[in-house]
Amino acid sequence: MIAPTNSMGPVDNTRSLRSALRALPYRAVEITGGFWARYQETNRTMSLPHGFAMLEEAGNLRNLRIAAGMEEGAFAGFLFADSDIYKWLEAVAWELGRSPDATLQAMADTAIGLVQAAQEEEGYLDSYYQIAAPAARWTNFDHGHELYCAGHLIQAAIAFHRALDDDRLLAVALRFVDHIEEMFGPGRRDETCGHPEIEMALVELFRVTGEARHLALAQLFVDRRGRNRMGGHAGYGPVYQQDHVPVREANEVAGHAVRQLYLTTGVTDLYMERGEHALMDAMLRLWADMTQRKLYVTGGIGSRFDGESFGAPYELPADTCYCETCAAIASLMWNWRLLLVTGHSRYADLFERTLYNGVLSSPGLEGASYLYVNPLHVRAGRYVRASTDNARGNVATRPAWHSCACCPPNVMRILSSLNHYLATASSTGIQVHQYAASRLDLSLDGKAAVVEMETGYPWDGEIALTVRETPAMRWSLALRVPAWCRGYAVTLNGNAITPHRDESGYLVLDREWRAGDALVLTLEMQPAFIMPNPRVDAVRGCVAVERGPLVYCVESHDQPAGVDLLDVQVATAGPLETVPVDLLGNPLIAIRLSGRADGAWQDALYRPLDAISQAAPCSVPLTAIPYFAWGNRGMDSMRVWSPQAPAG
């Protein structure tokens, strides 16, 4: 019944009906060094063990033991606590698939054993309902999260299946899915889950099993949305629950940002398998609405704490923004699928922006602490709203864990599977979407093709690709020119060339490659000031600094004594100078600029326009660091958007 291990990564669209590009086998791409290798190593050696310890400490694993009858006690945590374990398991699977580790394997075996033990005879598995509310099983669709947890179980199971040929979790998942189908399949209970997730999981399960009923069930759960039935329980209304409009009729991203984008991710998966154009048309409308009206410059999404939700168009406050880490990760998942469908670089561009800024701001540089909320402006000390645990208080550093711990293991599974997202194949060749020191080892027309990529990206714009092995045939190598890039140069074996840039935004080099061919793409990486649309009231008159894929911020630690970021204004006529620095052992490139900090107004809130005197000259040296690195030296004040000093 189950297809043999295919060593694919999180998304296997190799047999999908609608896809411009095909995901590569999981082991086809290896990150070999540089920026992302360091993150993957920290994730493997620090974050995953830390996560296991936290899942024990917070009671998630104990919940399973209680459900399995191995311990007595009360359920701990939020009712979706099981999903934290599943996401952590998925992350471990991708890591163990890359190379074994006895400690991680033992932790995974413990968790898998508990999952197996907790499952009921009929297939049901959800420790909250098993322990705390057996009578409420399958009654609370608004907020119950049962199908949501099932979805994460399925994804973890698929990861163990693909990365390790370990089908212990898959057996559990399939039994649970059978039970779910009995309850909610065609002609059965006409319900779905307030938190989308099961949709993408079932499509992926179909890609593993090839069973049409798994895909049909995903479609059912998509089609059941939009009837305004949900929202009574949690008090957030049907928009929060993604039940306010049928998917095919949706024109705007709305409500809980994670729910919205987990749904669009599943719908895009469904489109790939079934090809229903009405679904894809809706996805393109939603993507346009999100990127043109509701997107932070970091790639973050979700303007409001209230309902963890999207705001109104152009409602993008820098200080009270939510920008949940999980929402940024959802955006990665969705943009990856849109890229596979369309082959257009705009989705890889947003993937890159979101990865380096919106997601990477979550983990501390040491790999054992996480932000849940990712603000773009923090005022001194006490007003950090960087964790839901502290929504009305403040945090001095990234918390080691969160009572609602959805984000940390989500970061872990993205980092451990990051190689999956670097490159794809099409019928004509290979496409490189994200630049990292890596090795691509795949087969073209049944013959080995090996390409090595060397780069200091994201600090350096030079990307050197060397063809190590190739079949004797013509094939194309497509390289993304990022949207932020203002100029680039290409050499082939030392000679400048001007390859065609296709309508999808890729430089396409179509030739009969030979082993030893050396292609160098050099992307200009001059720092630049970025301006917001004047409709974005919250940051009107402000500028941000970007360099390459990185959004920068000014943090209080790096500024001259006495400079209050509340009052800082930056000179946009002056130069932006790059300077290598070390931040807690992490080499990075900072940017020097100049500005002024004028606190003369501090006692008056409002004044007549003609009473304002001329301001001081912009003689204060300021330093910006990559936004992802903020808050690692204690959270004081920080801003991505700084007011622009008036000219003259």
Next chain:
Amino acid sequence: MIAPTNSMGPVDNTRSLRSALRALPYRAVEITGGFWARYQETNRTMSLPHGFAMLEEAGNLRNLRIAAGMEEGAFAGFLFADSDIYKWLEAVAWELGRSPDATLQAMADTAIGLVQAAQEEEGYLDSYYQIAAPAARWTNFDHGHELYCAGHLIQAAIAFHRALDDDRLLAVALRFVDHIEEMFGPGRRDETCGHPEIEMALVELFRVTGEARHLALAQLFVDRRGRNRMGGHAGYGPVYQQDHVPVREANEVAGHAVRQLYLTTGVTDLYMERGEHALMDAMLRLWADMTQRKLYVTGGIGSRFDGESFGAPYELPADTCYCETCAAIASLMWNWRLLLVTGHSRYADLFERTLYNGVLSSPGLEGASYLYVNPLHVRAGRYVRASTDNARGNVATRPAWHSCACCPPNVMRILSSLNHYLATASSTGIQVHQYAASRLDLSLDGKAAVVEMETGYPWDGEIALTVRETPAMRWSLALRVPAWCRGYAVTLNGNAITPHRDESGYLVLDREWRAGDALVLTLEMQPAFIMPNPRVDAVRGCVAVERGPLVYCVESHDQPAGVDLLDVQVATAGPLETVPVDLLGNPLIAIRLSGRADGAWQDALYRPLDAISQAAPCSVPLTAIPYFAWGNRGMDSMRVWSPQAPAG
């Protein structure tokens, strides 16, 4: 035991220990025409009957009938529903005290009868607990609102006592207060209420009864705050409940804005009676924090929907602001008491700003609809967040009532008692704080003094005062020069004079007045652009327009076709021209200015600074109307703060 009817208004500080100024007897000041007479008439003839009908429809009155055993049924509404009735009763008392009305009297008698009937033998009275949760009586101090409701009962009772010599409600209130004292008096249960209100009510009751125990109980309820015991129930924490810091140690206004300012109002009352400087010092610190860091230009307060609360310093978004009507009314109450204590015009200035803008934006011009939330920026149609009932939705017009109906009857009682707040007396004379066509009829040194004020304020800056009667003695007439005023002229009997402006901001005319003396104060009323402190990120680069005490706004209805307020920028170099207009039968002065509306950015959220092209000339004629009048022609888009077009 009870002092005879003294015909005082809401606050009687005539015998207080600490007061620079003394409130006048309720009937000493009569509003005789013009702007506020029209509002008082609408309030009397439209709003009060409408309110009674709504209190019946929403179930508030029925709750009392059920509690009294006159009907069967379930409690309806929020648990503080009784307080809506009490505030409505207070408003009716001030109206009936001005002149009788059989219909209003009958409504009041009905309500009073139900209040009497619902009270229990032991004095307890709170229909929610009597009907729905008898076992929970005096258990839920965070959110129970029992003492809050008691406070409003006391205030209504005092109004009937002072305005009408009707002590039916006072008898009910005193029985309830005796019961409260038994429960919470010295040495009894060490609790207080999550929602301040009882404090100011008990101080005022002391002013009626002269009984020290009423004042002592108020003090106890103040002293019991700040021990971080509250906040578990509602989930908002001790800041929301005003329990996070002892009053004497407070440095910042924080938490639920209404709770914060009802507390400071009661504390200022307590200071007036007992003179404890530590209390007044705290009040001055809180006032400075509020006015320098947390105040909207309309006088509105409360930046966040989340917890109906103050935001961080300078967190003053124009679109997602809360600015609850009740919070603005609380600010009136507090500033009035601070004015009485200090005699400084800054408190009368803020009273004026808040009254004309922050409070007056709530009622519809017709007097039968109300805003709960008062945003300073509303985007087209669907994103109006102008009611808590619609916090996640939208309203097309002001709602006729709200499920949480605290604001409408609060507006009613302020309008019906507005004469109370126009003027005061001191040992040396009379002070006029607010300008309105009115008659001041009081006694100086036991002899009649009558002053008539004629003015077209707030549309016109000329205020003509005529002394109609006066004792043969020297006394001073002090006139406030508003903070917004850039120039003024004074004539006495036709001759220009230059009276002394004292350190409190008043023009003081100290002389032996004679009947017929005619004093004319002319305040310059040129419209002006106002700029926010650069720390207010939300409206950086924007300007507002003010004229006299009125804040203006641009509303979509008044702009040329095709102009989207999302994209409007105003030219600040151009003229501001006043023009009389009629808005639904209401004469008012609009302001014409020019600007442009450039939607060229609409498809991009962020662009490199150097990619921005020059903008169009400011050739679009725009019209601003007083902010209080917005939203009466359907709620479309509106903004108080508009981006300033770059010069050139």
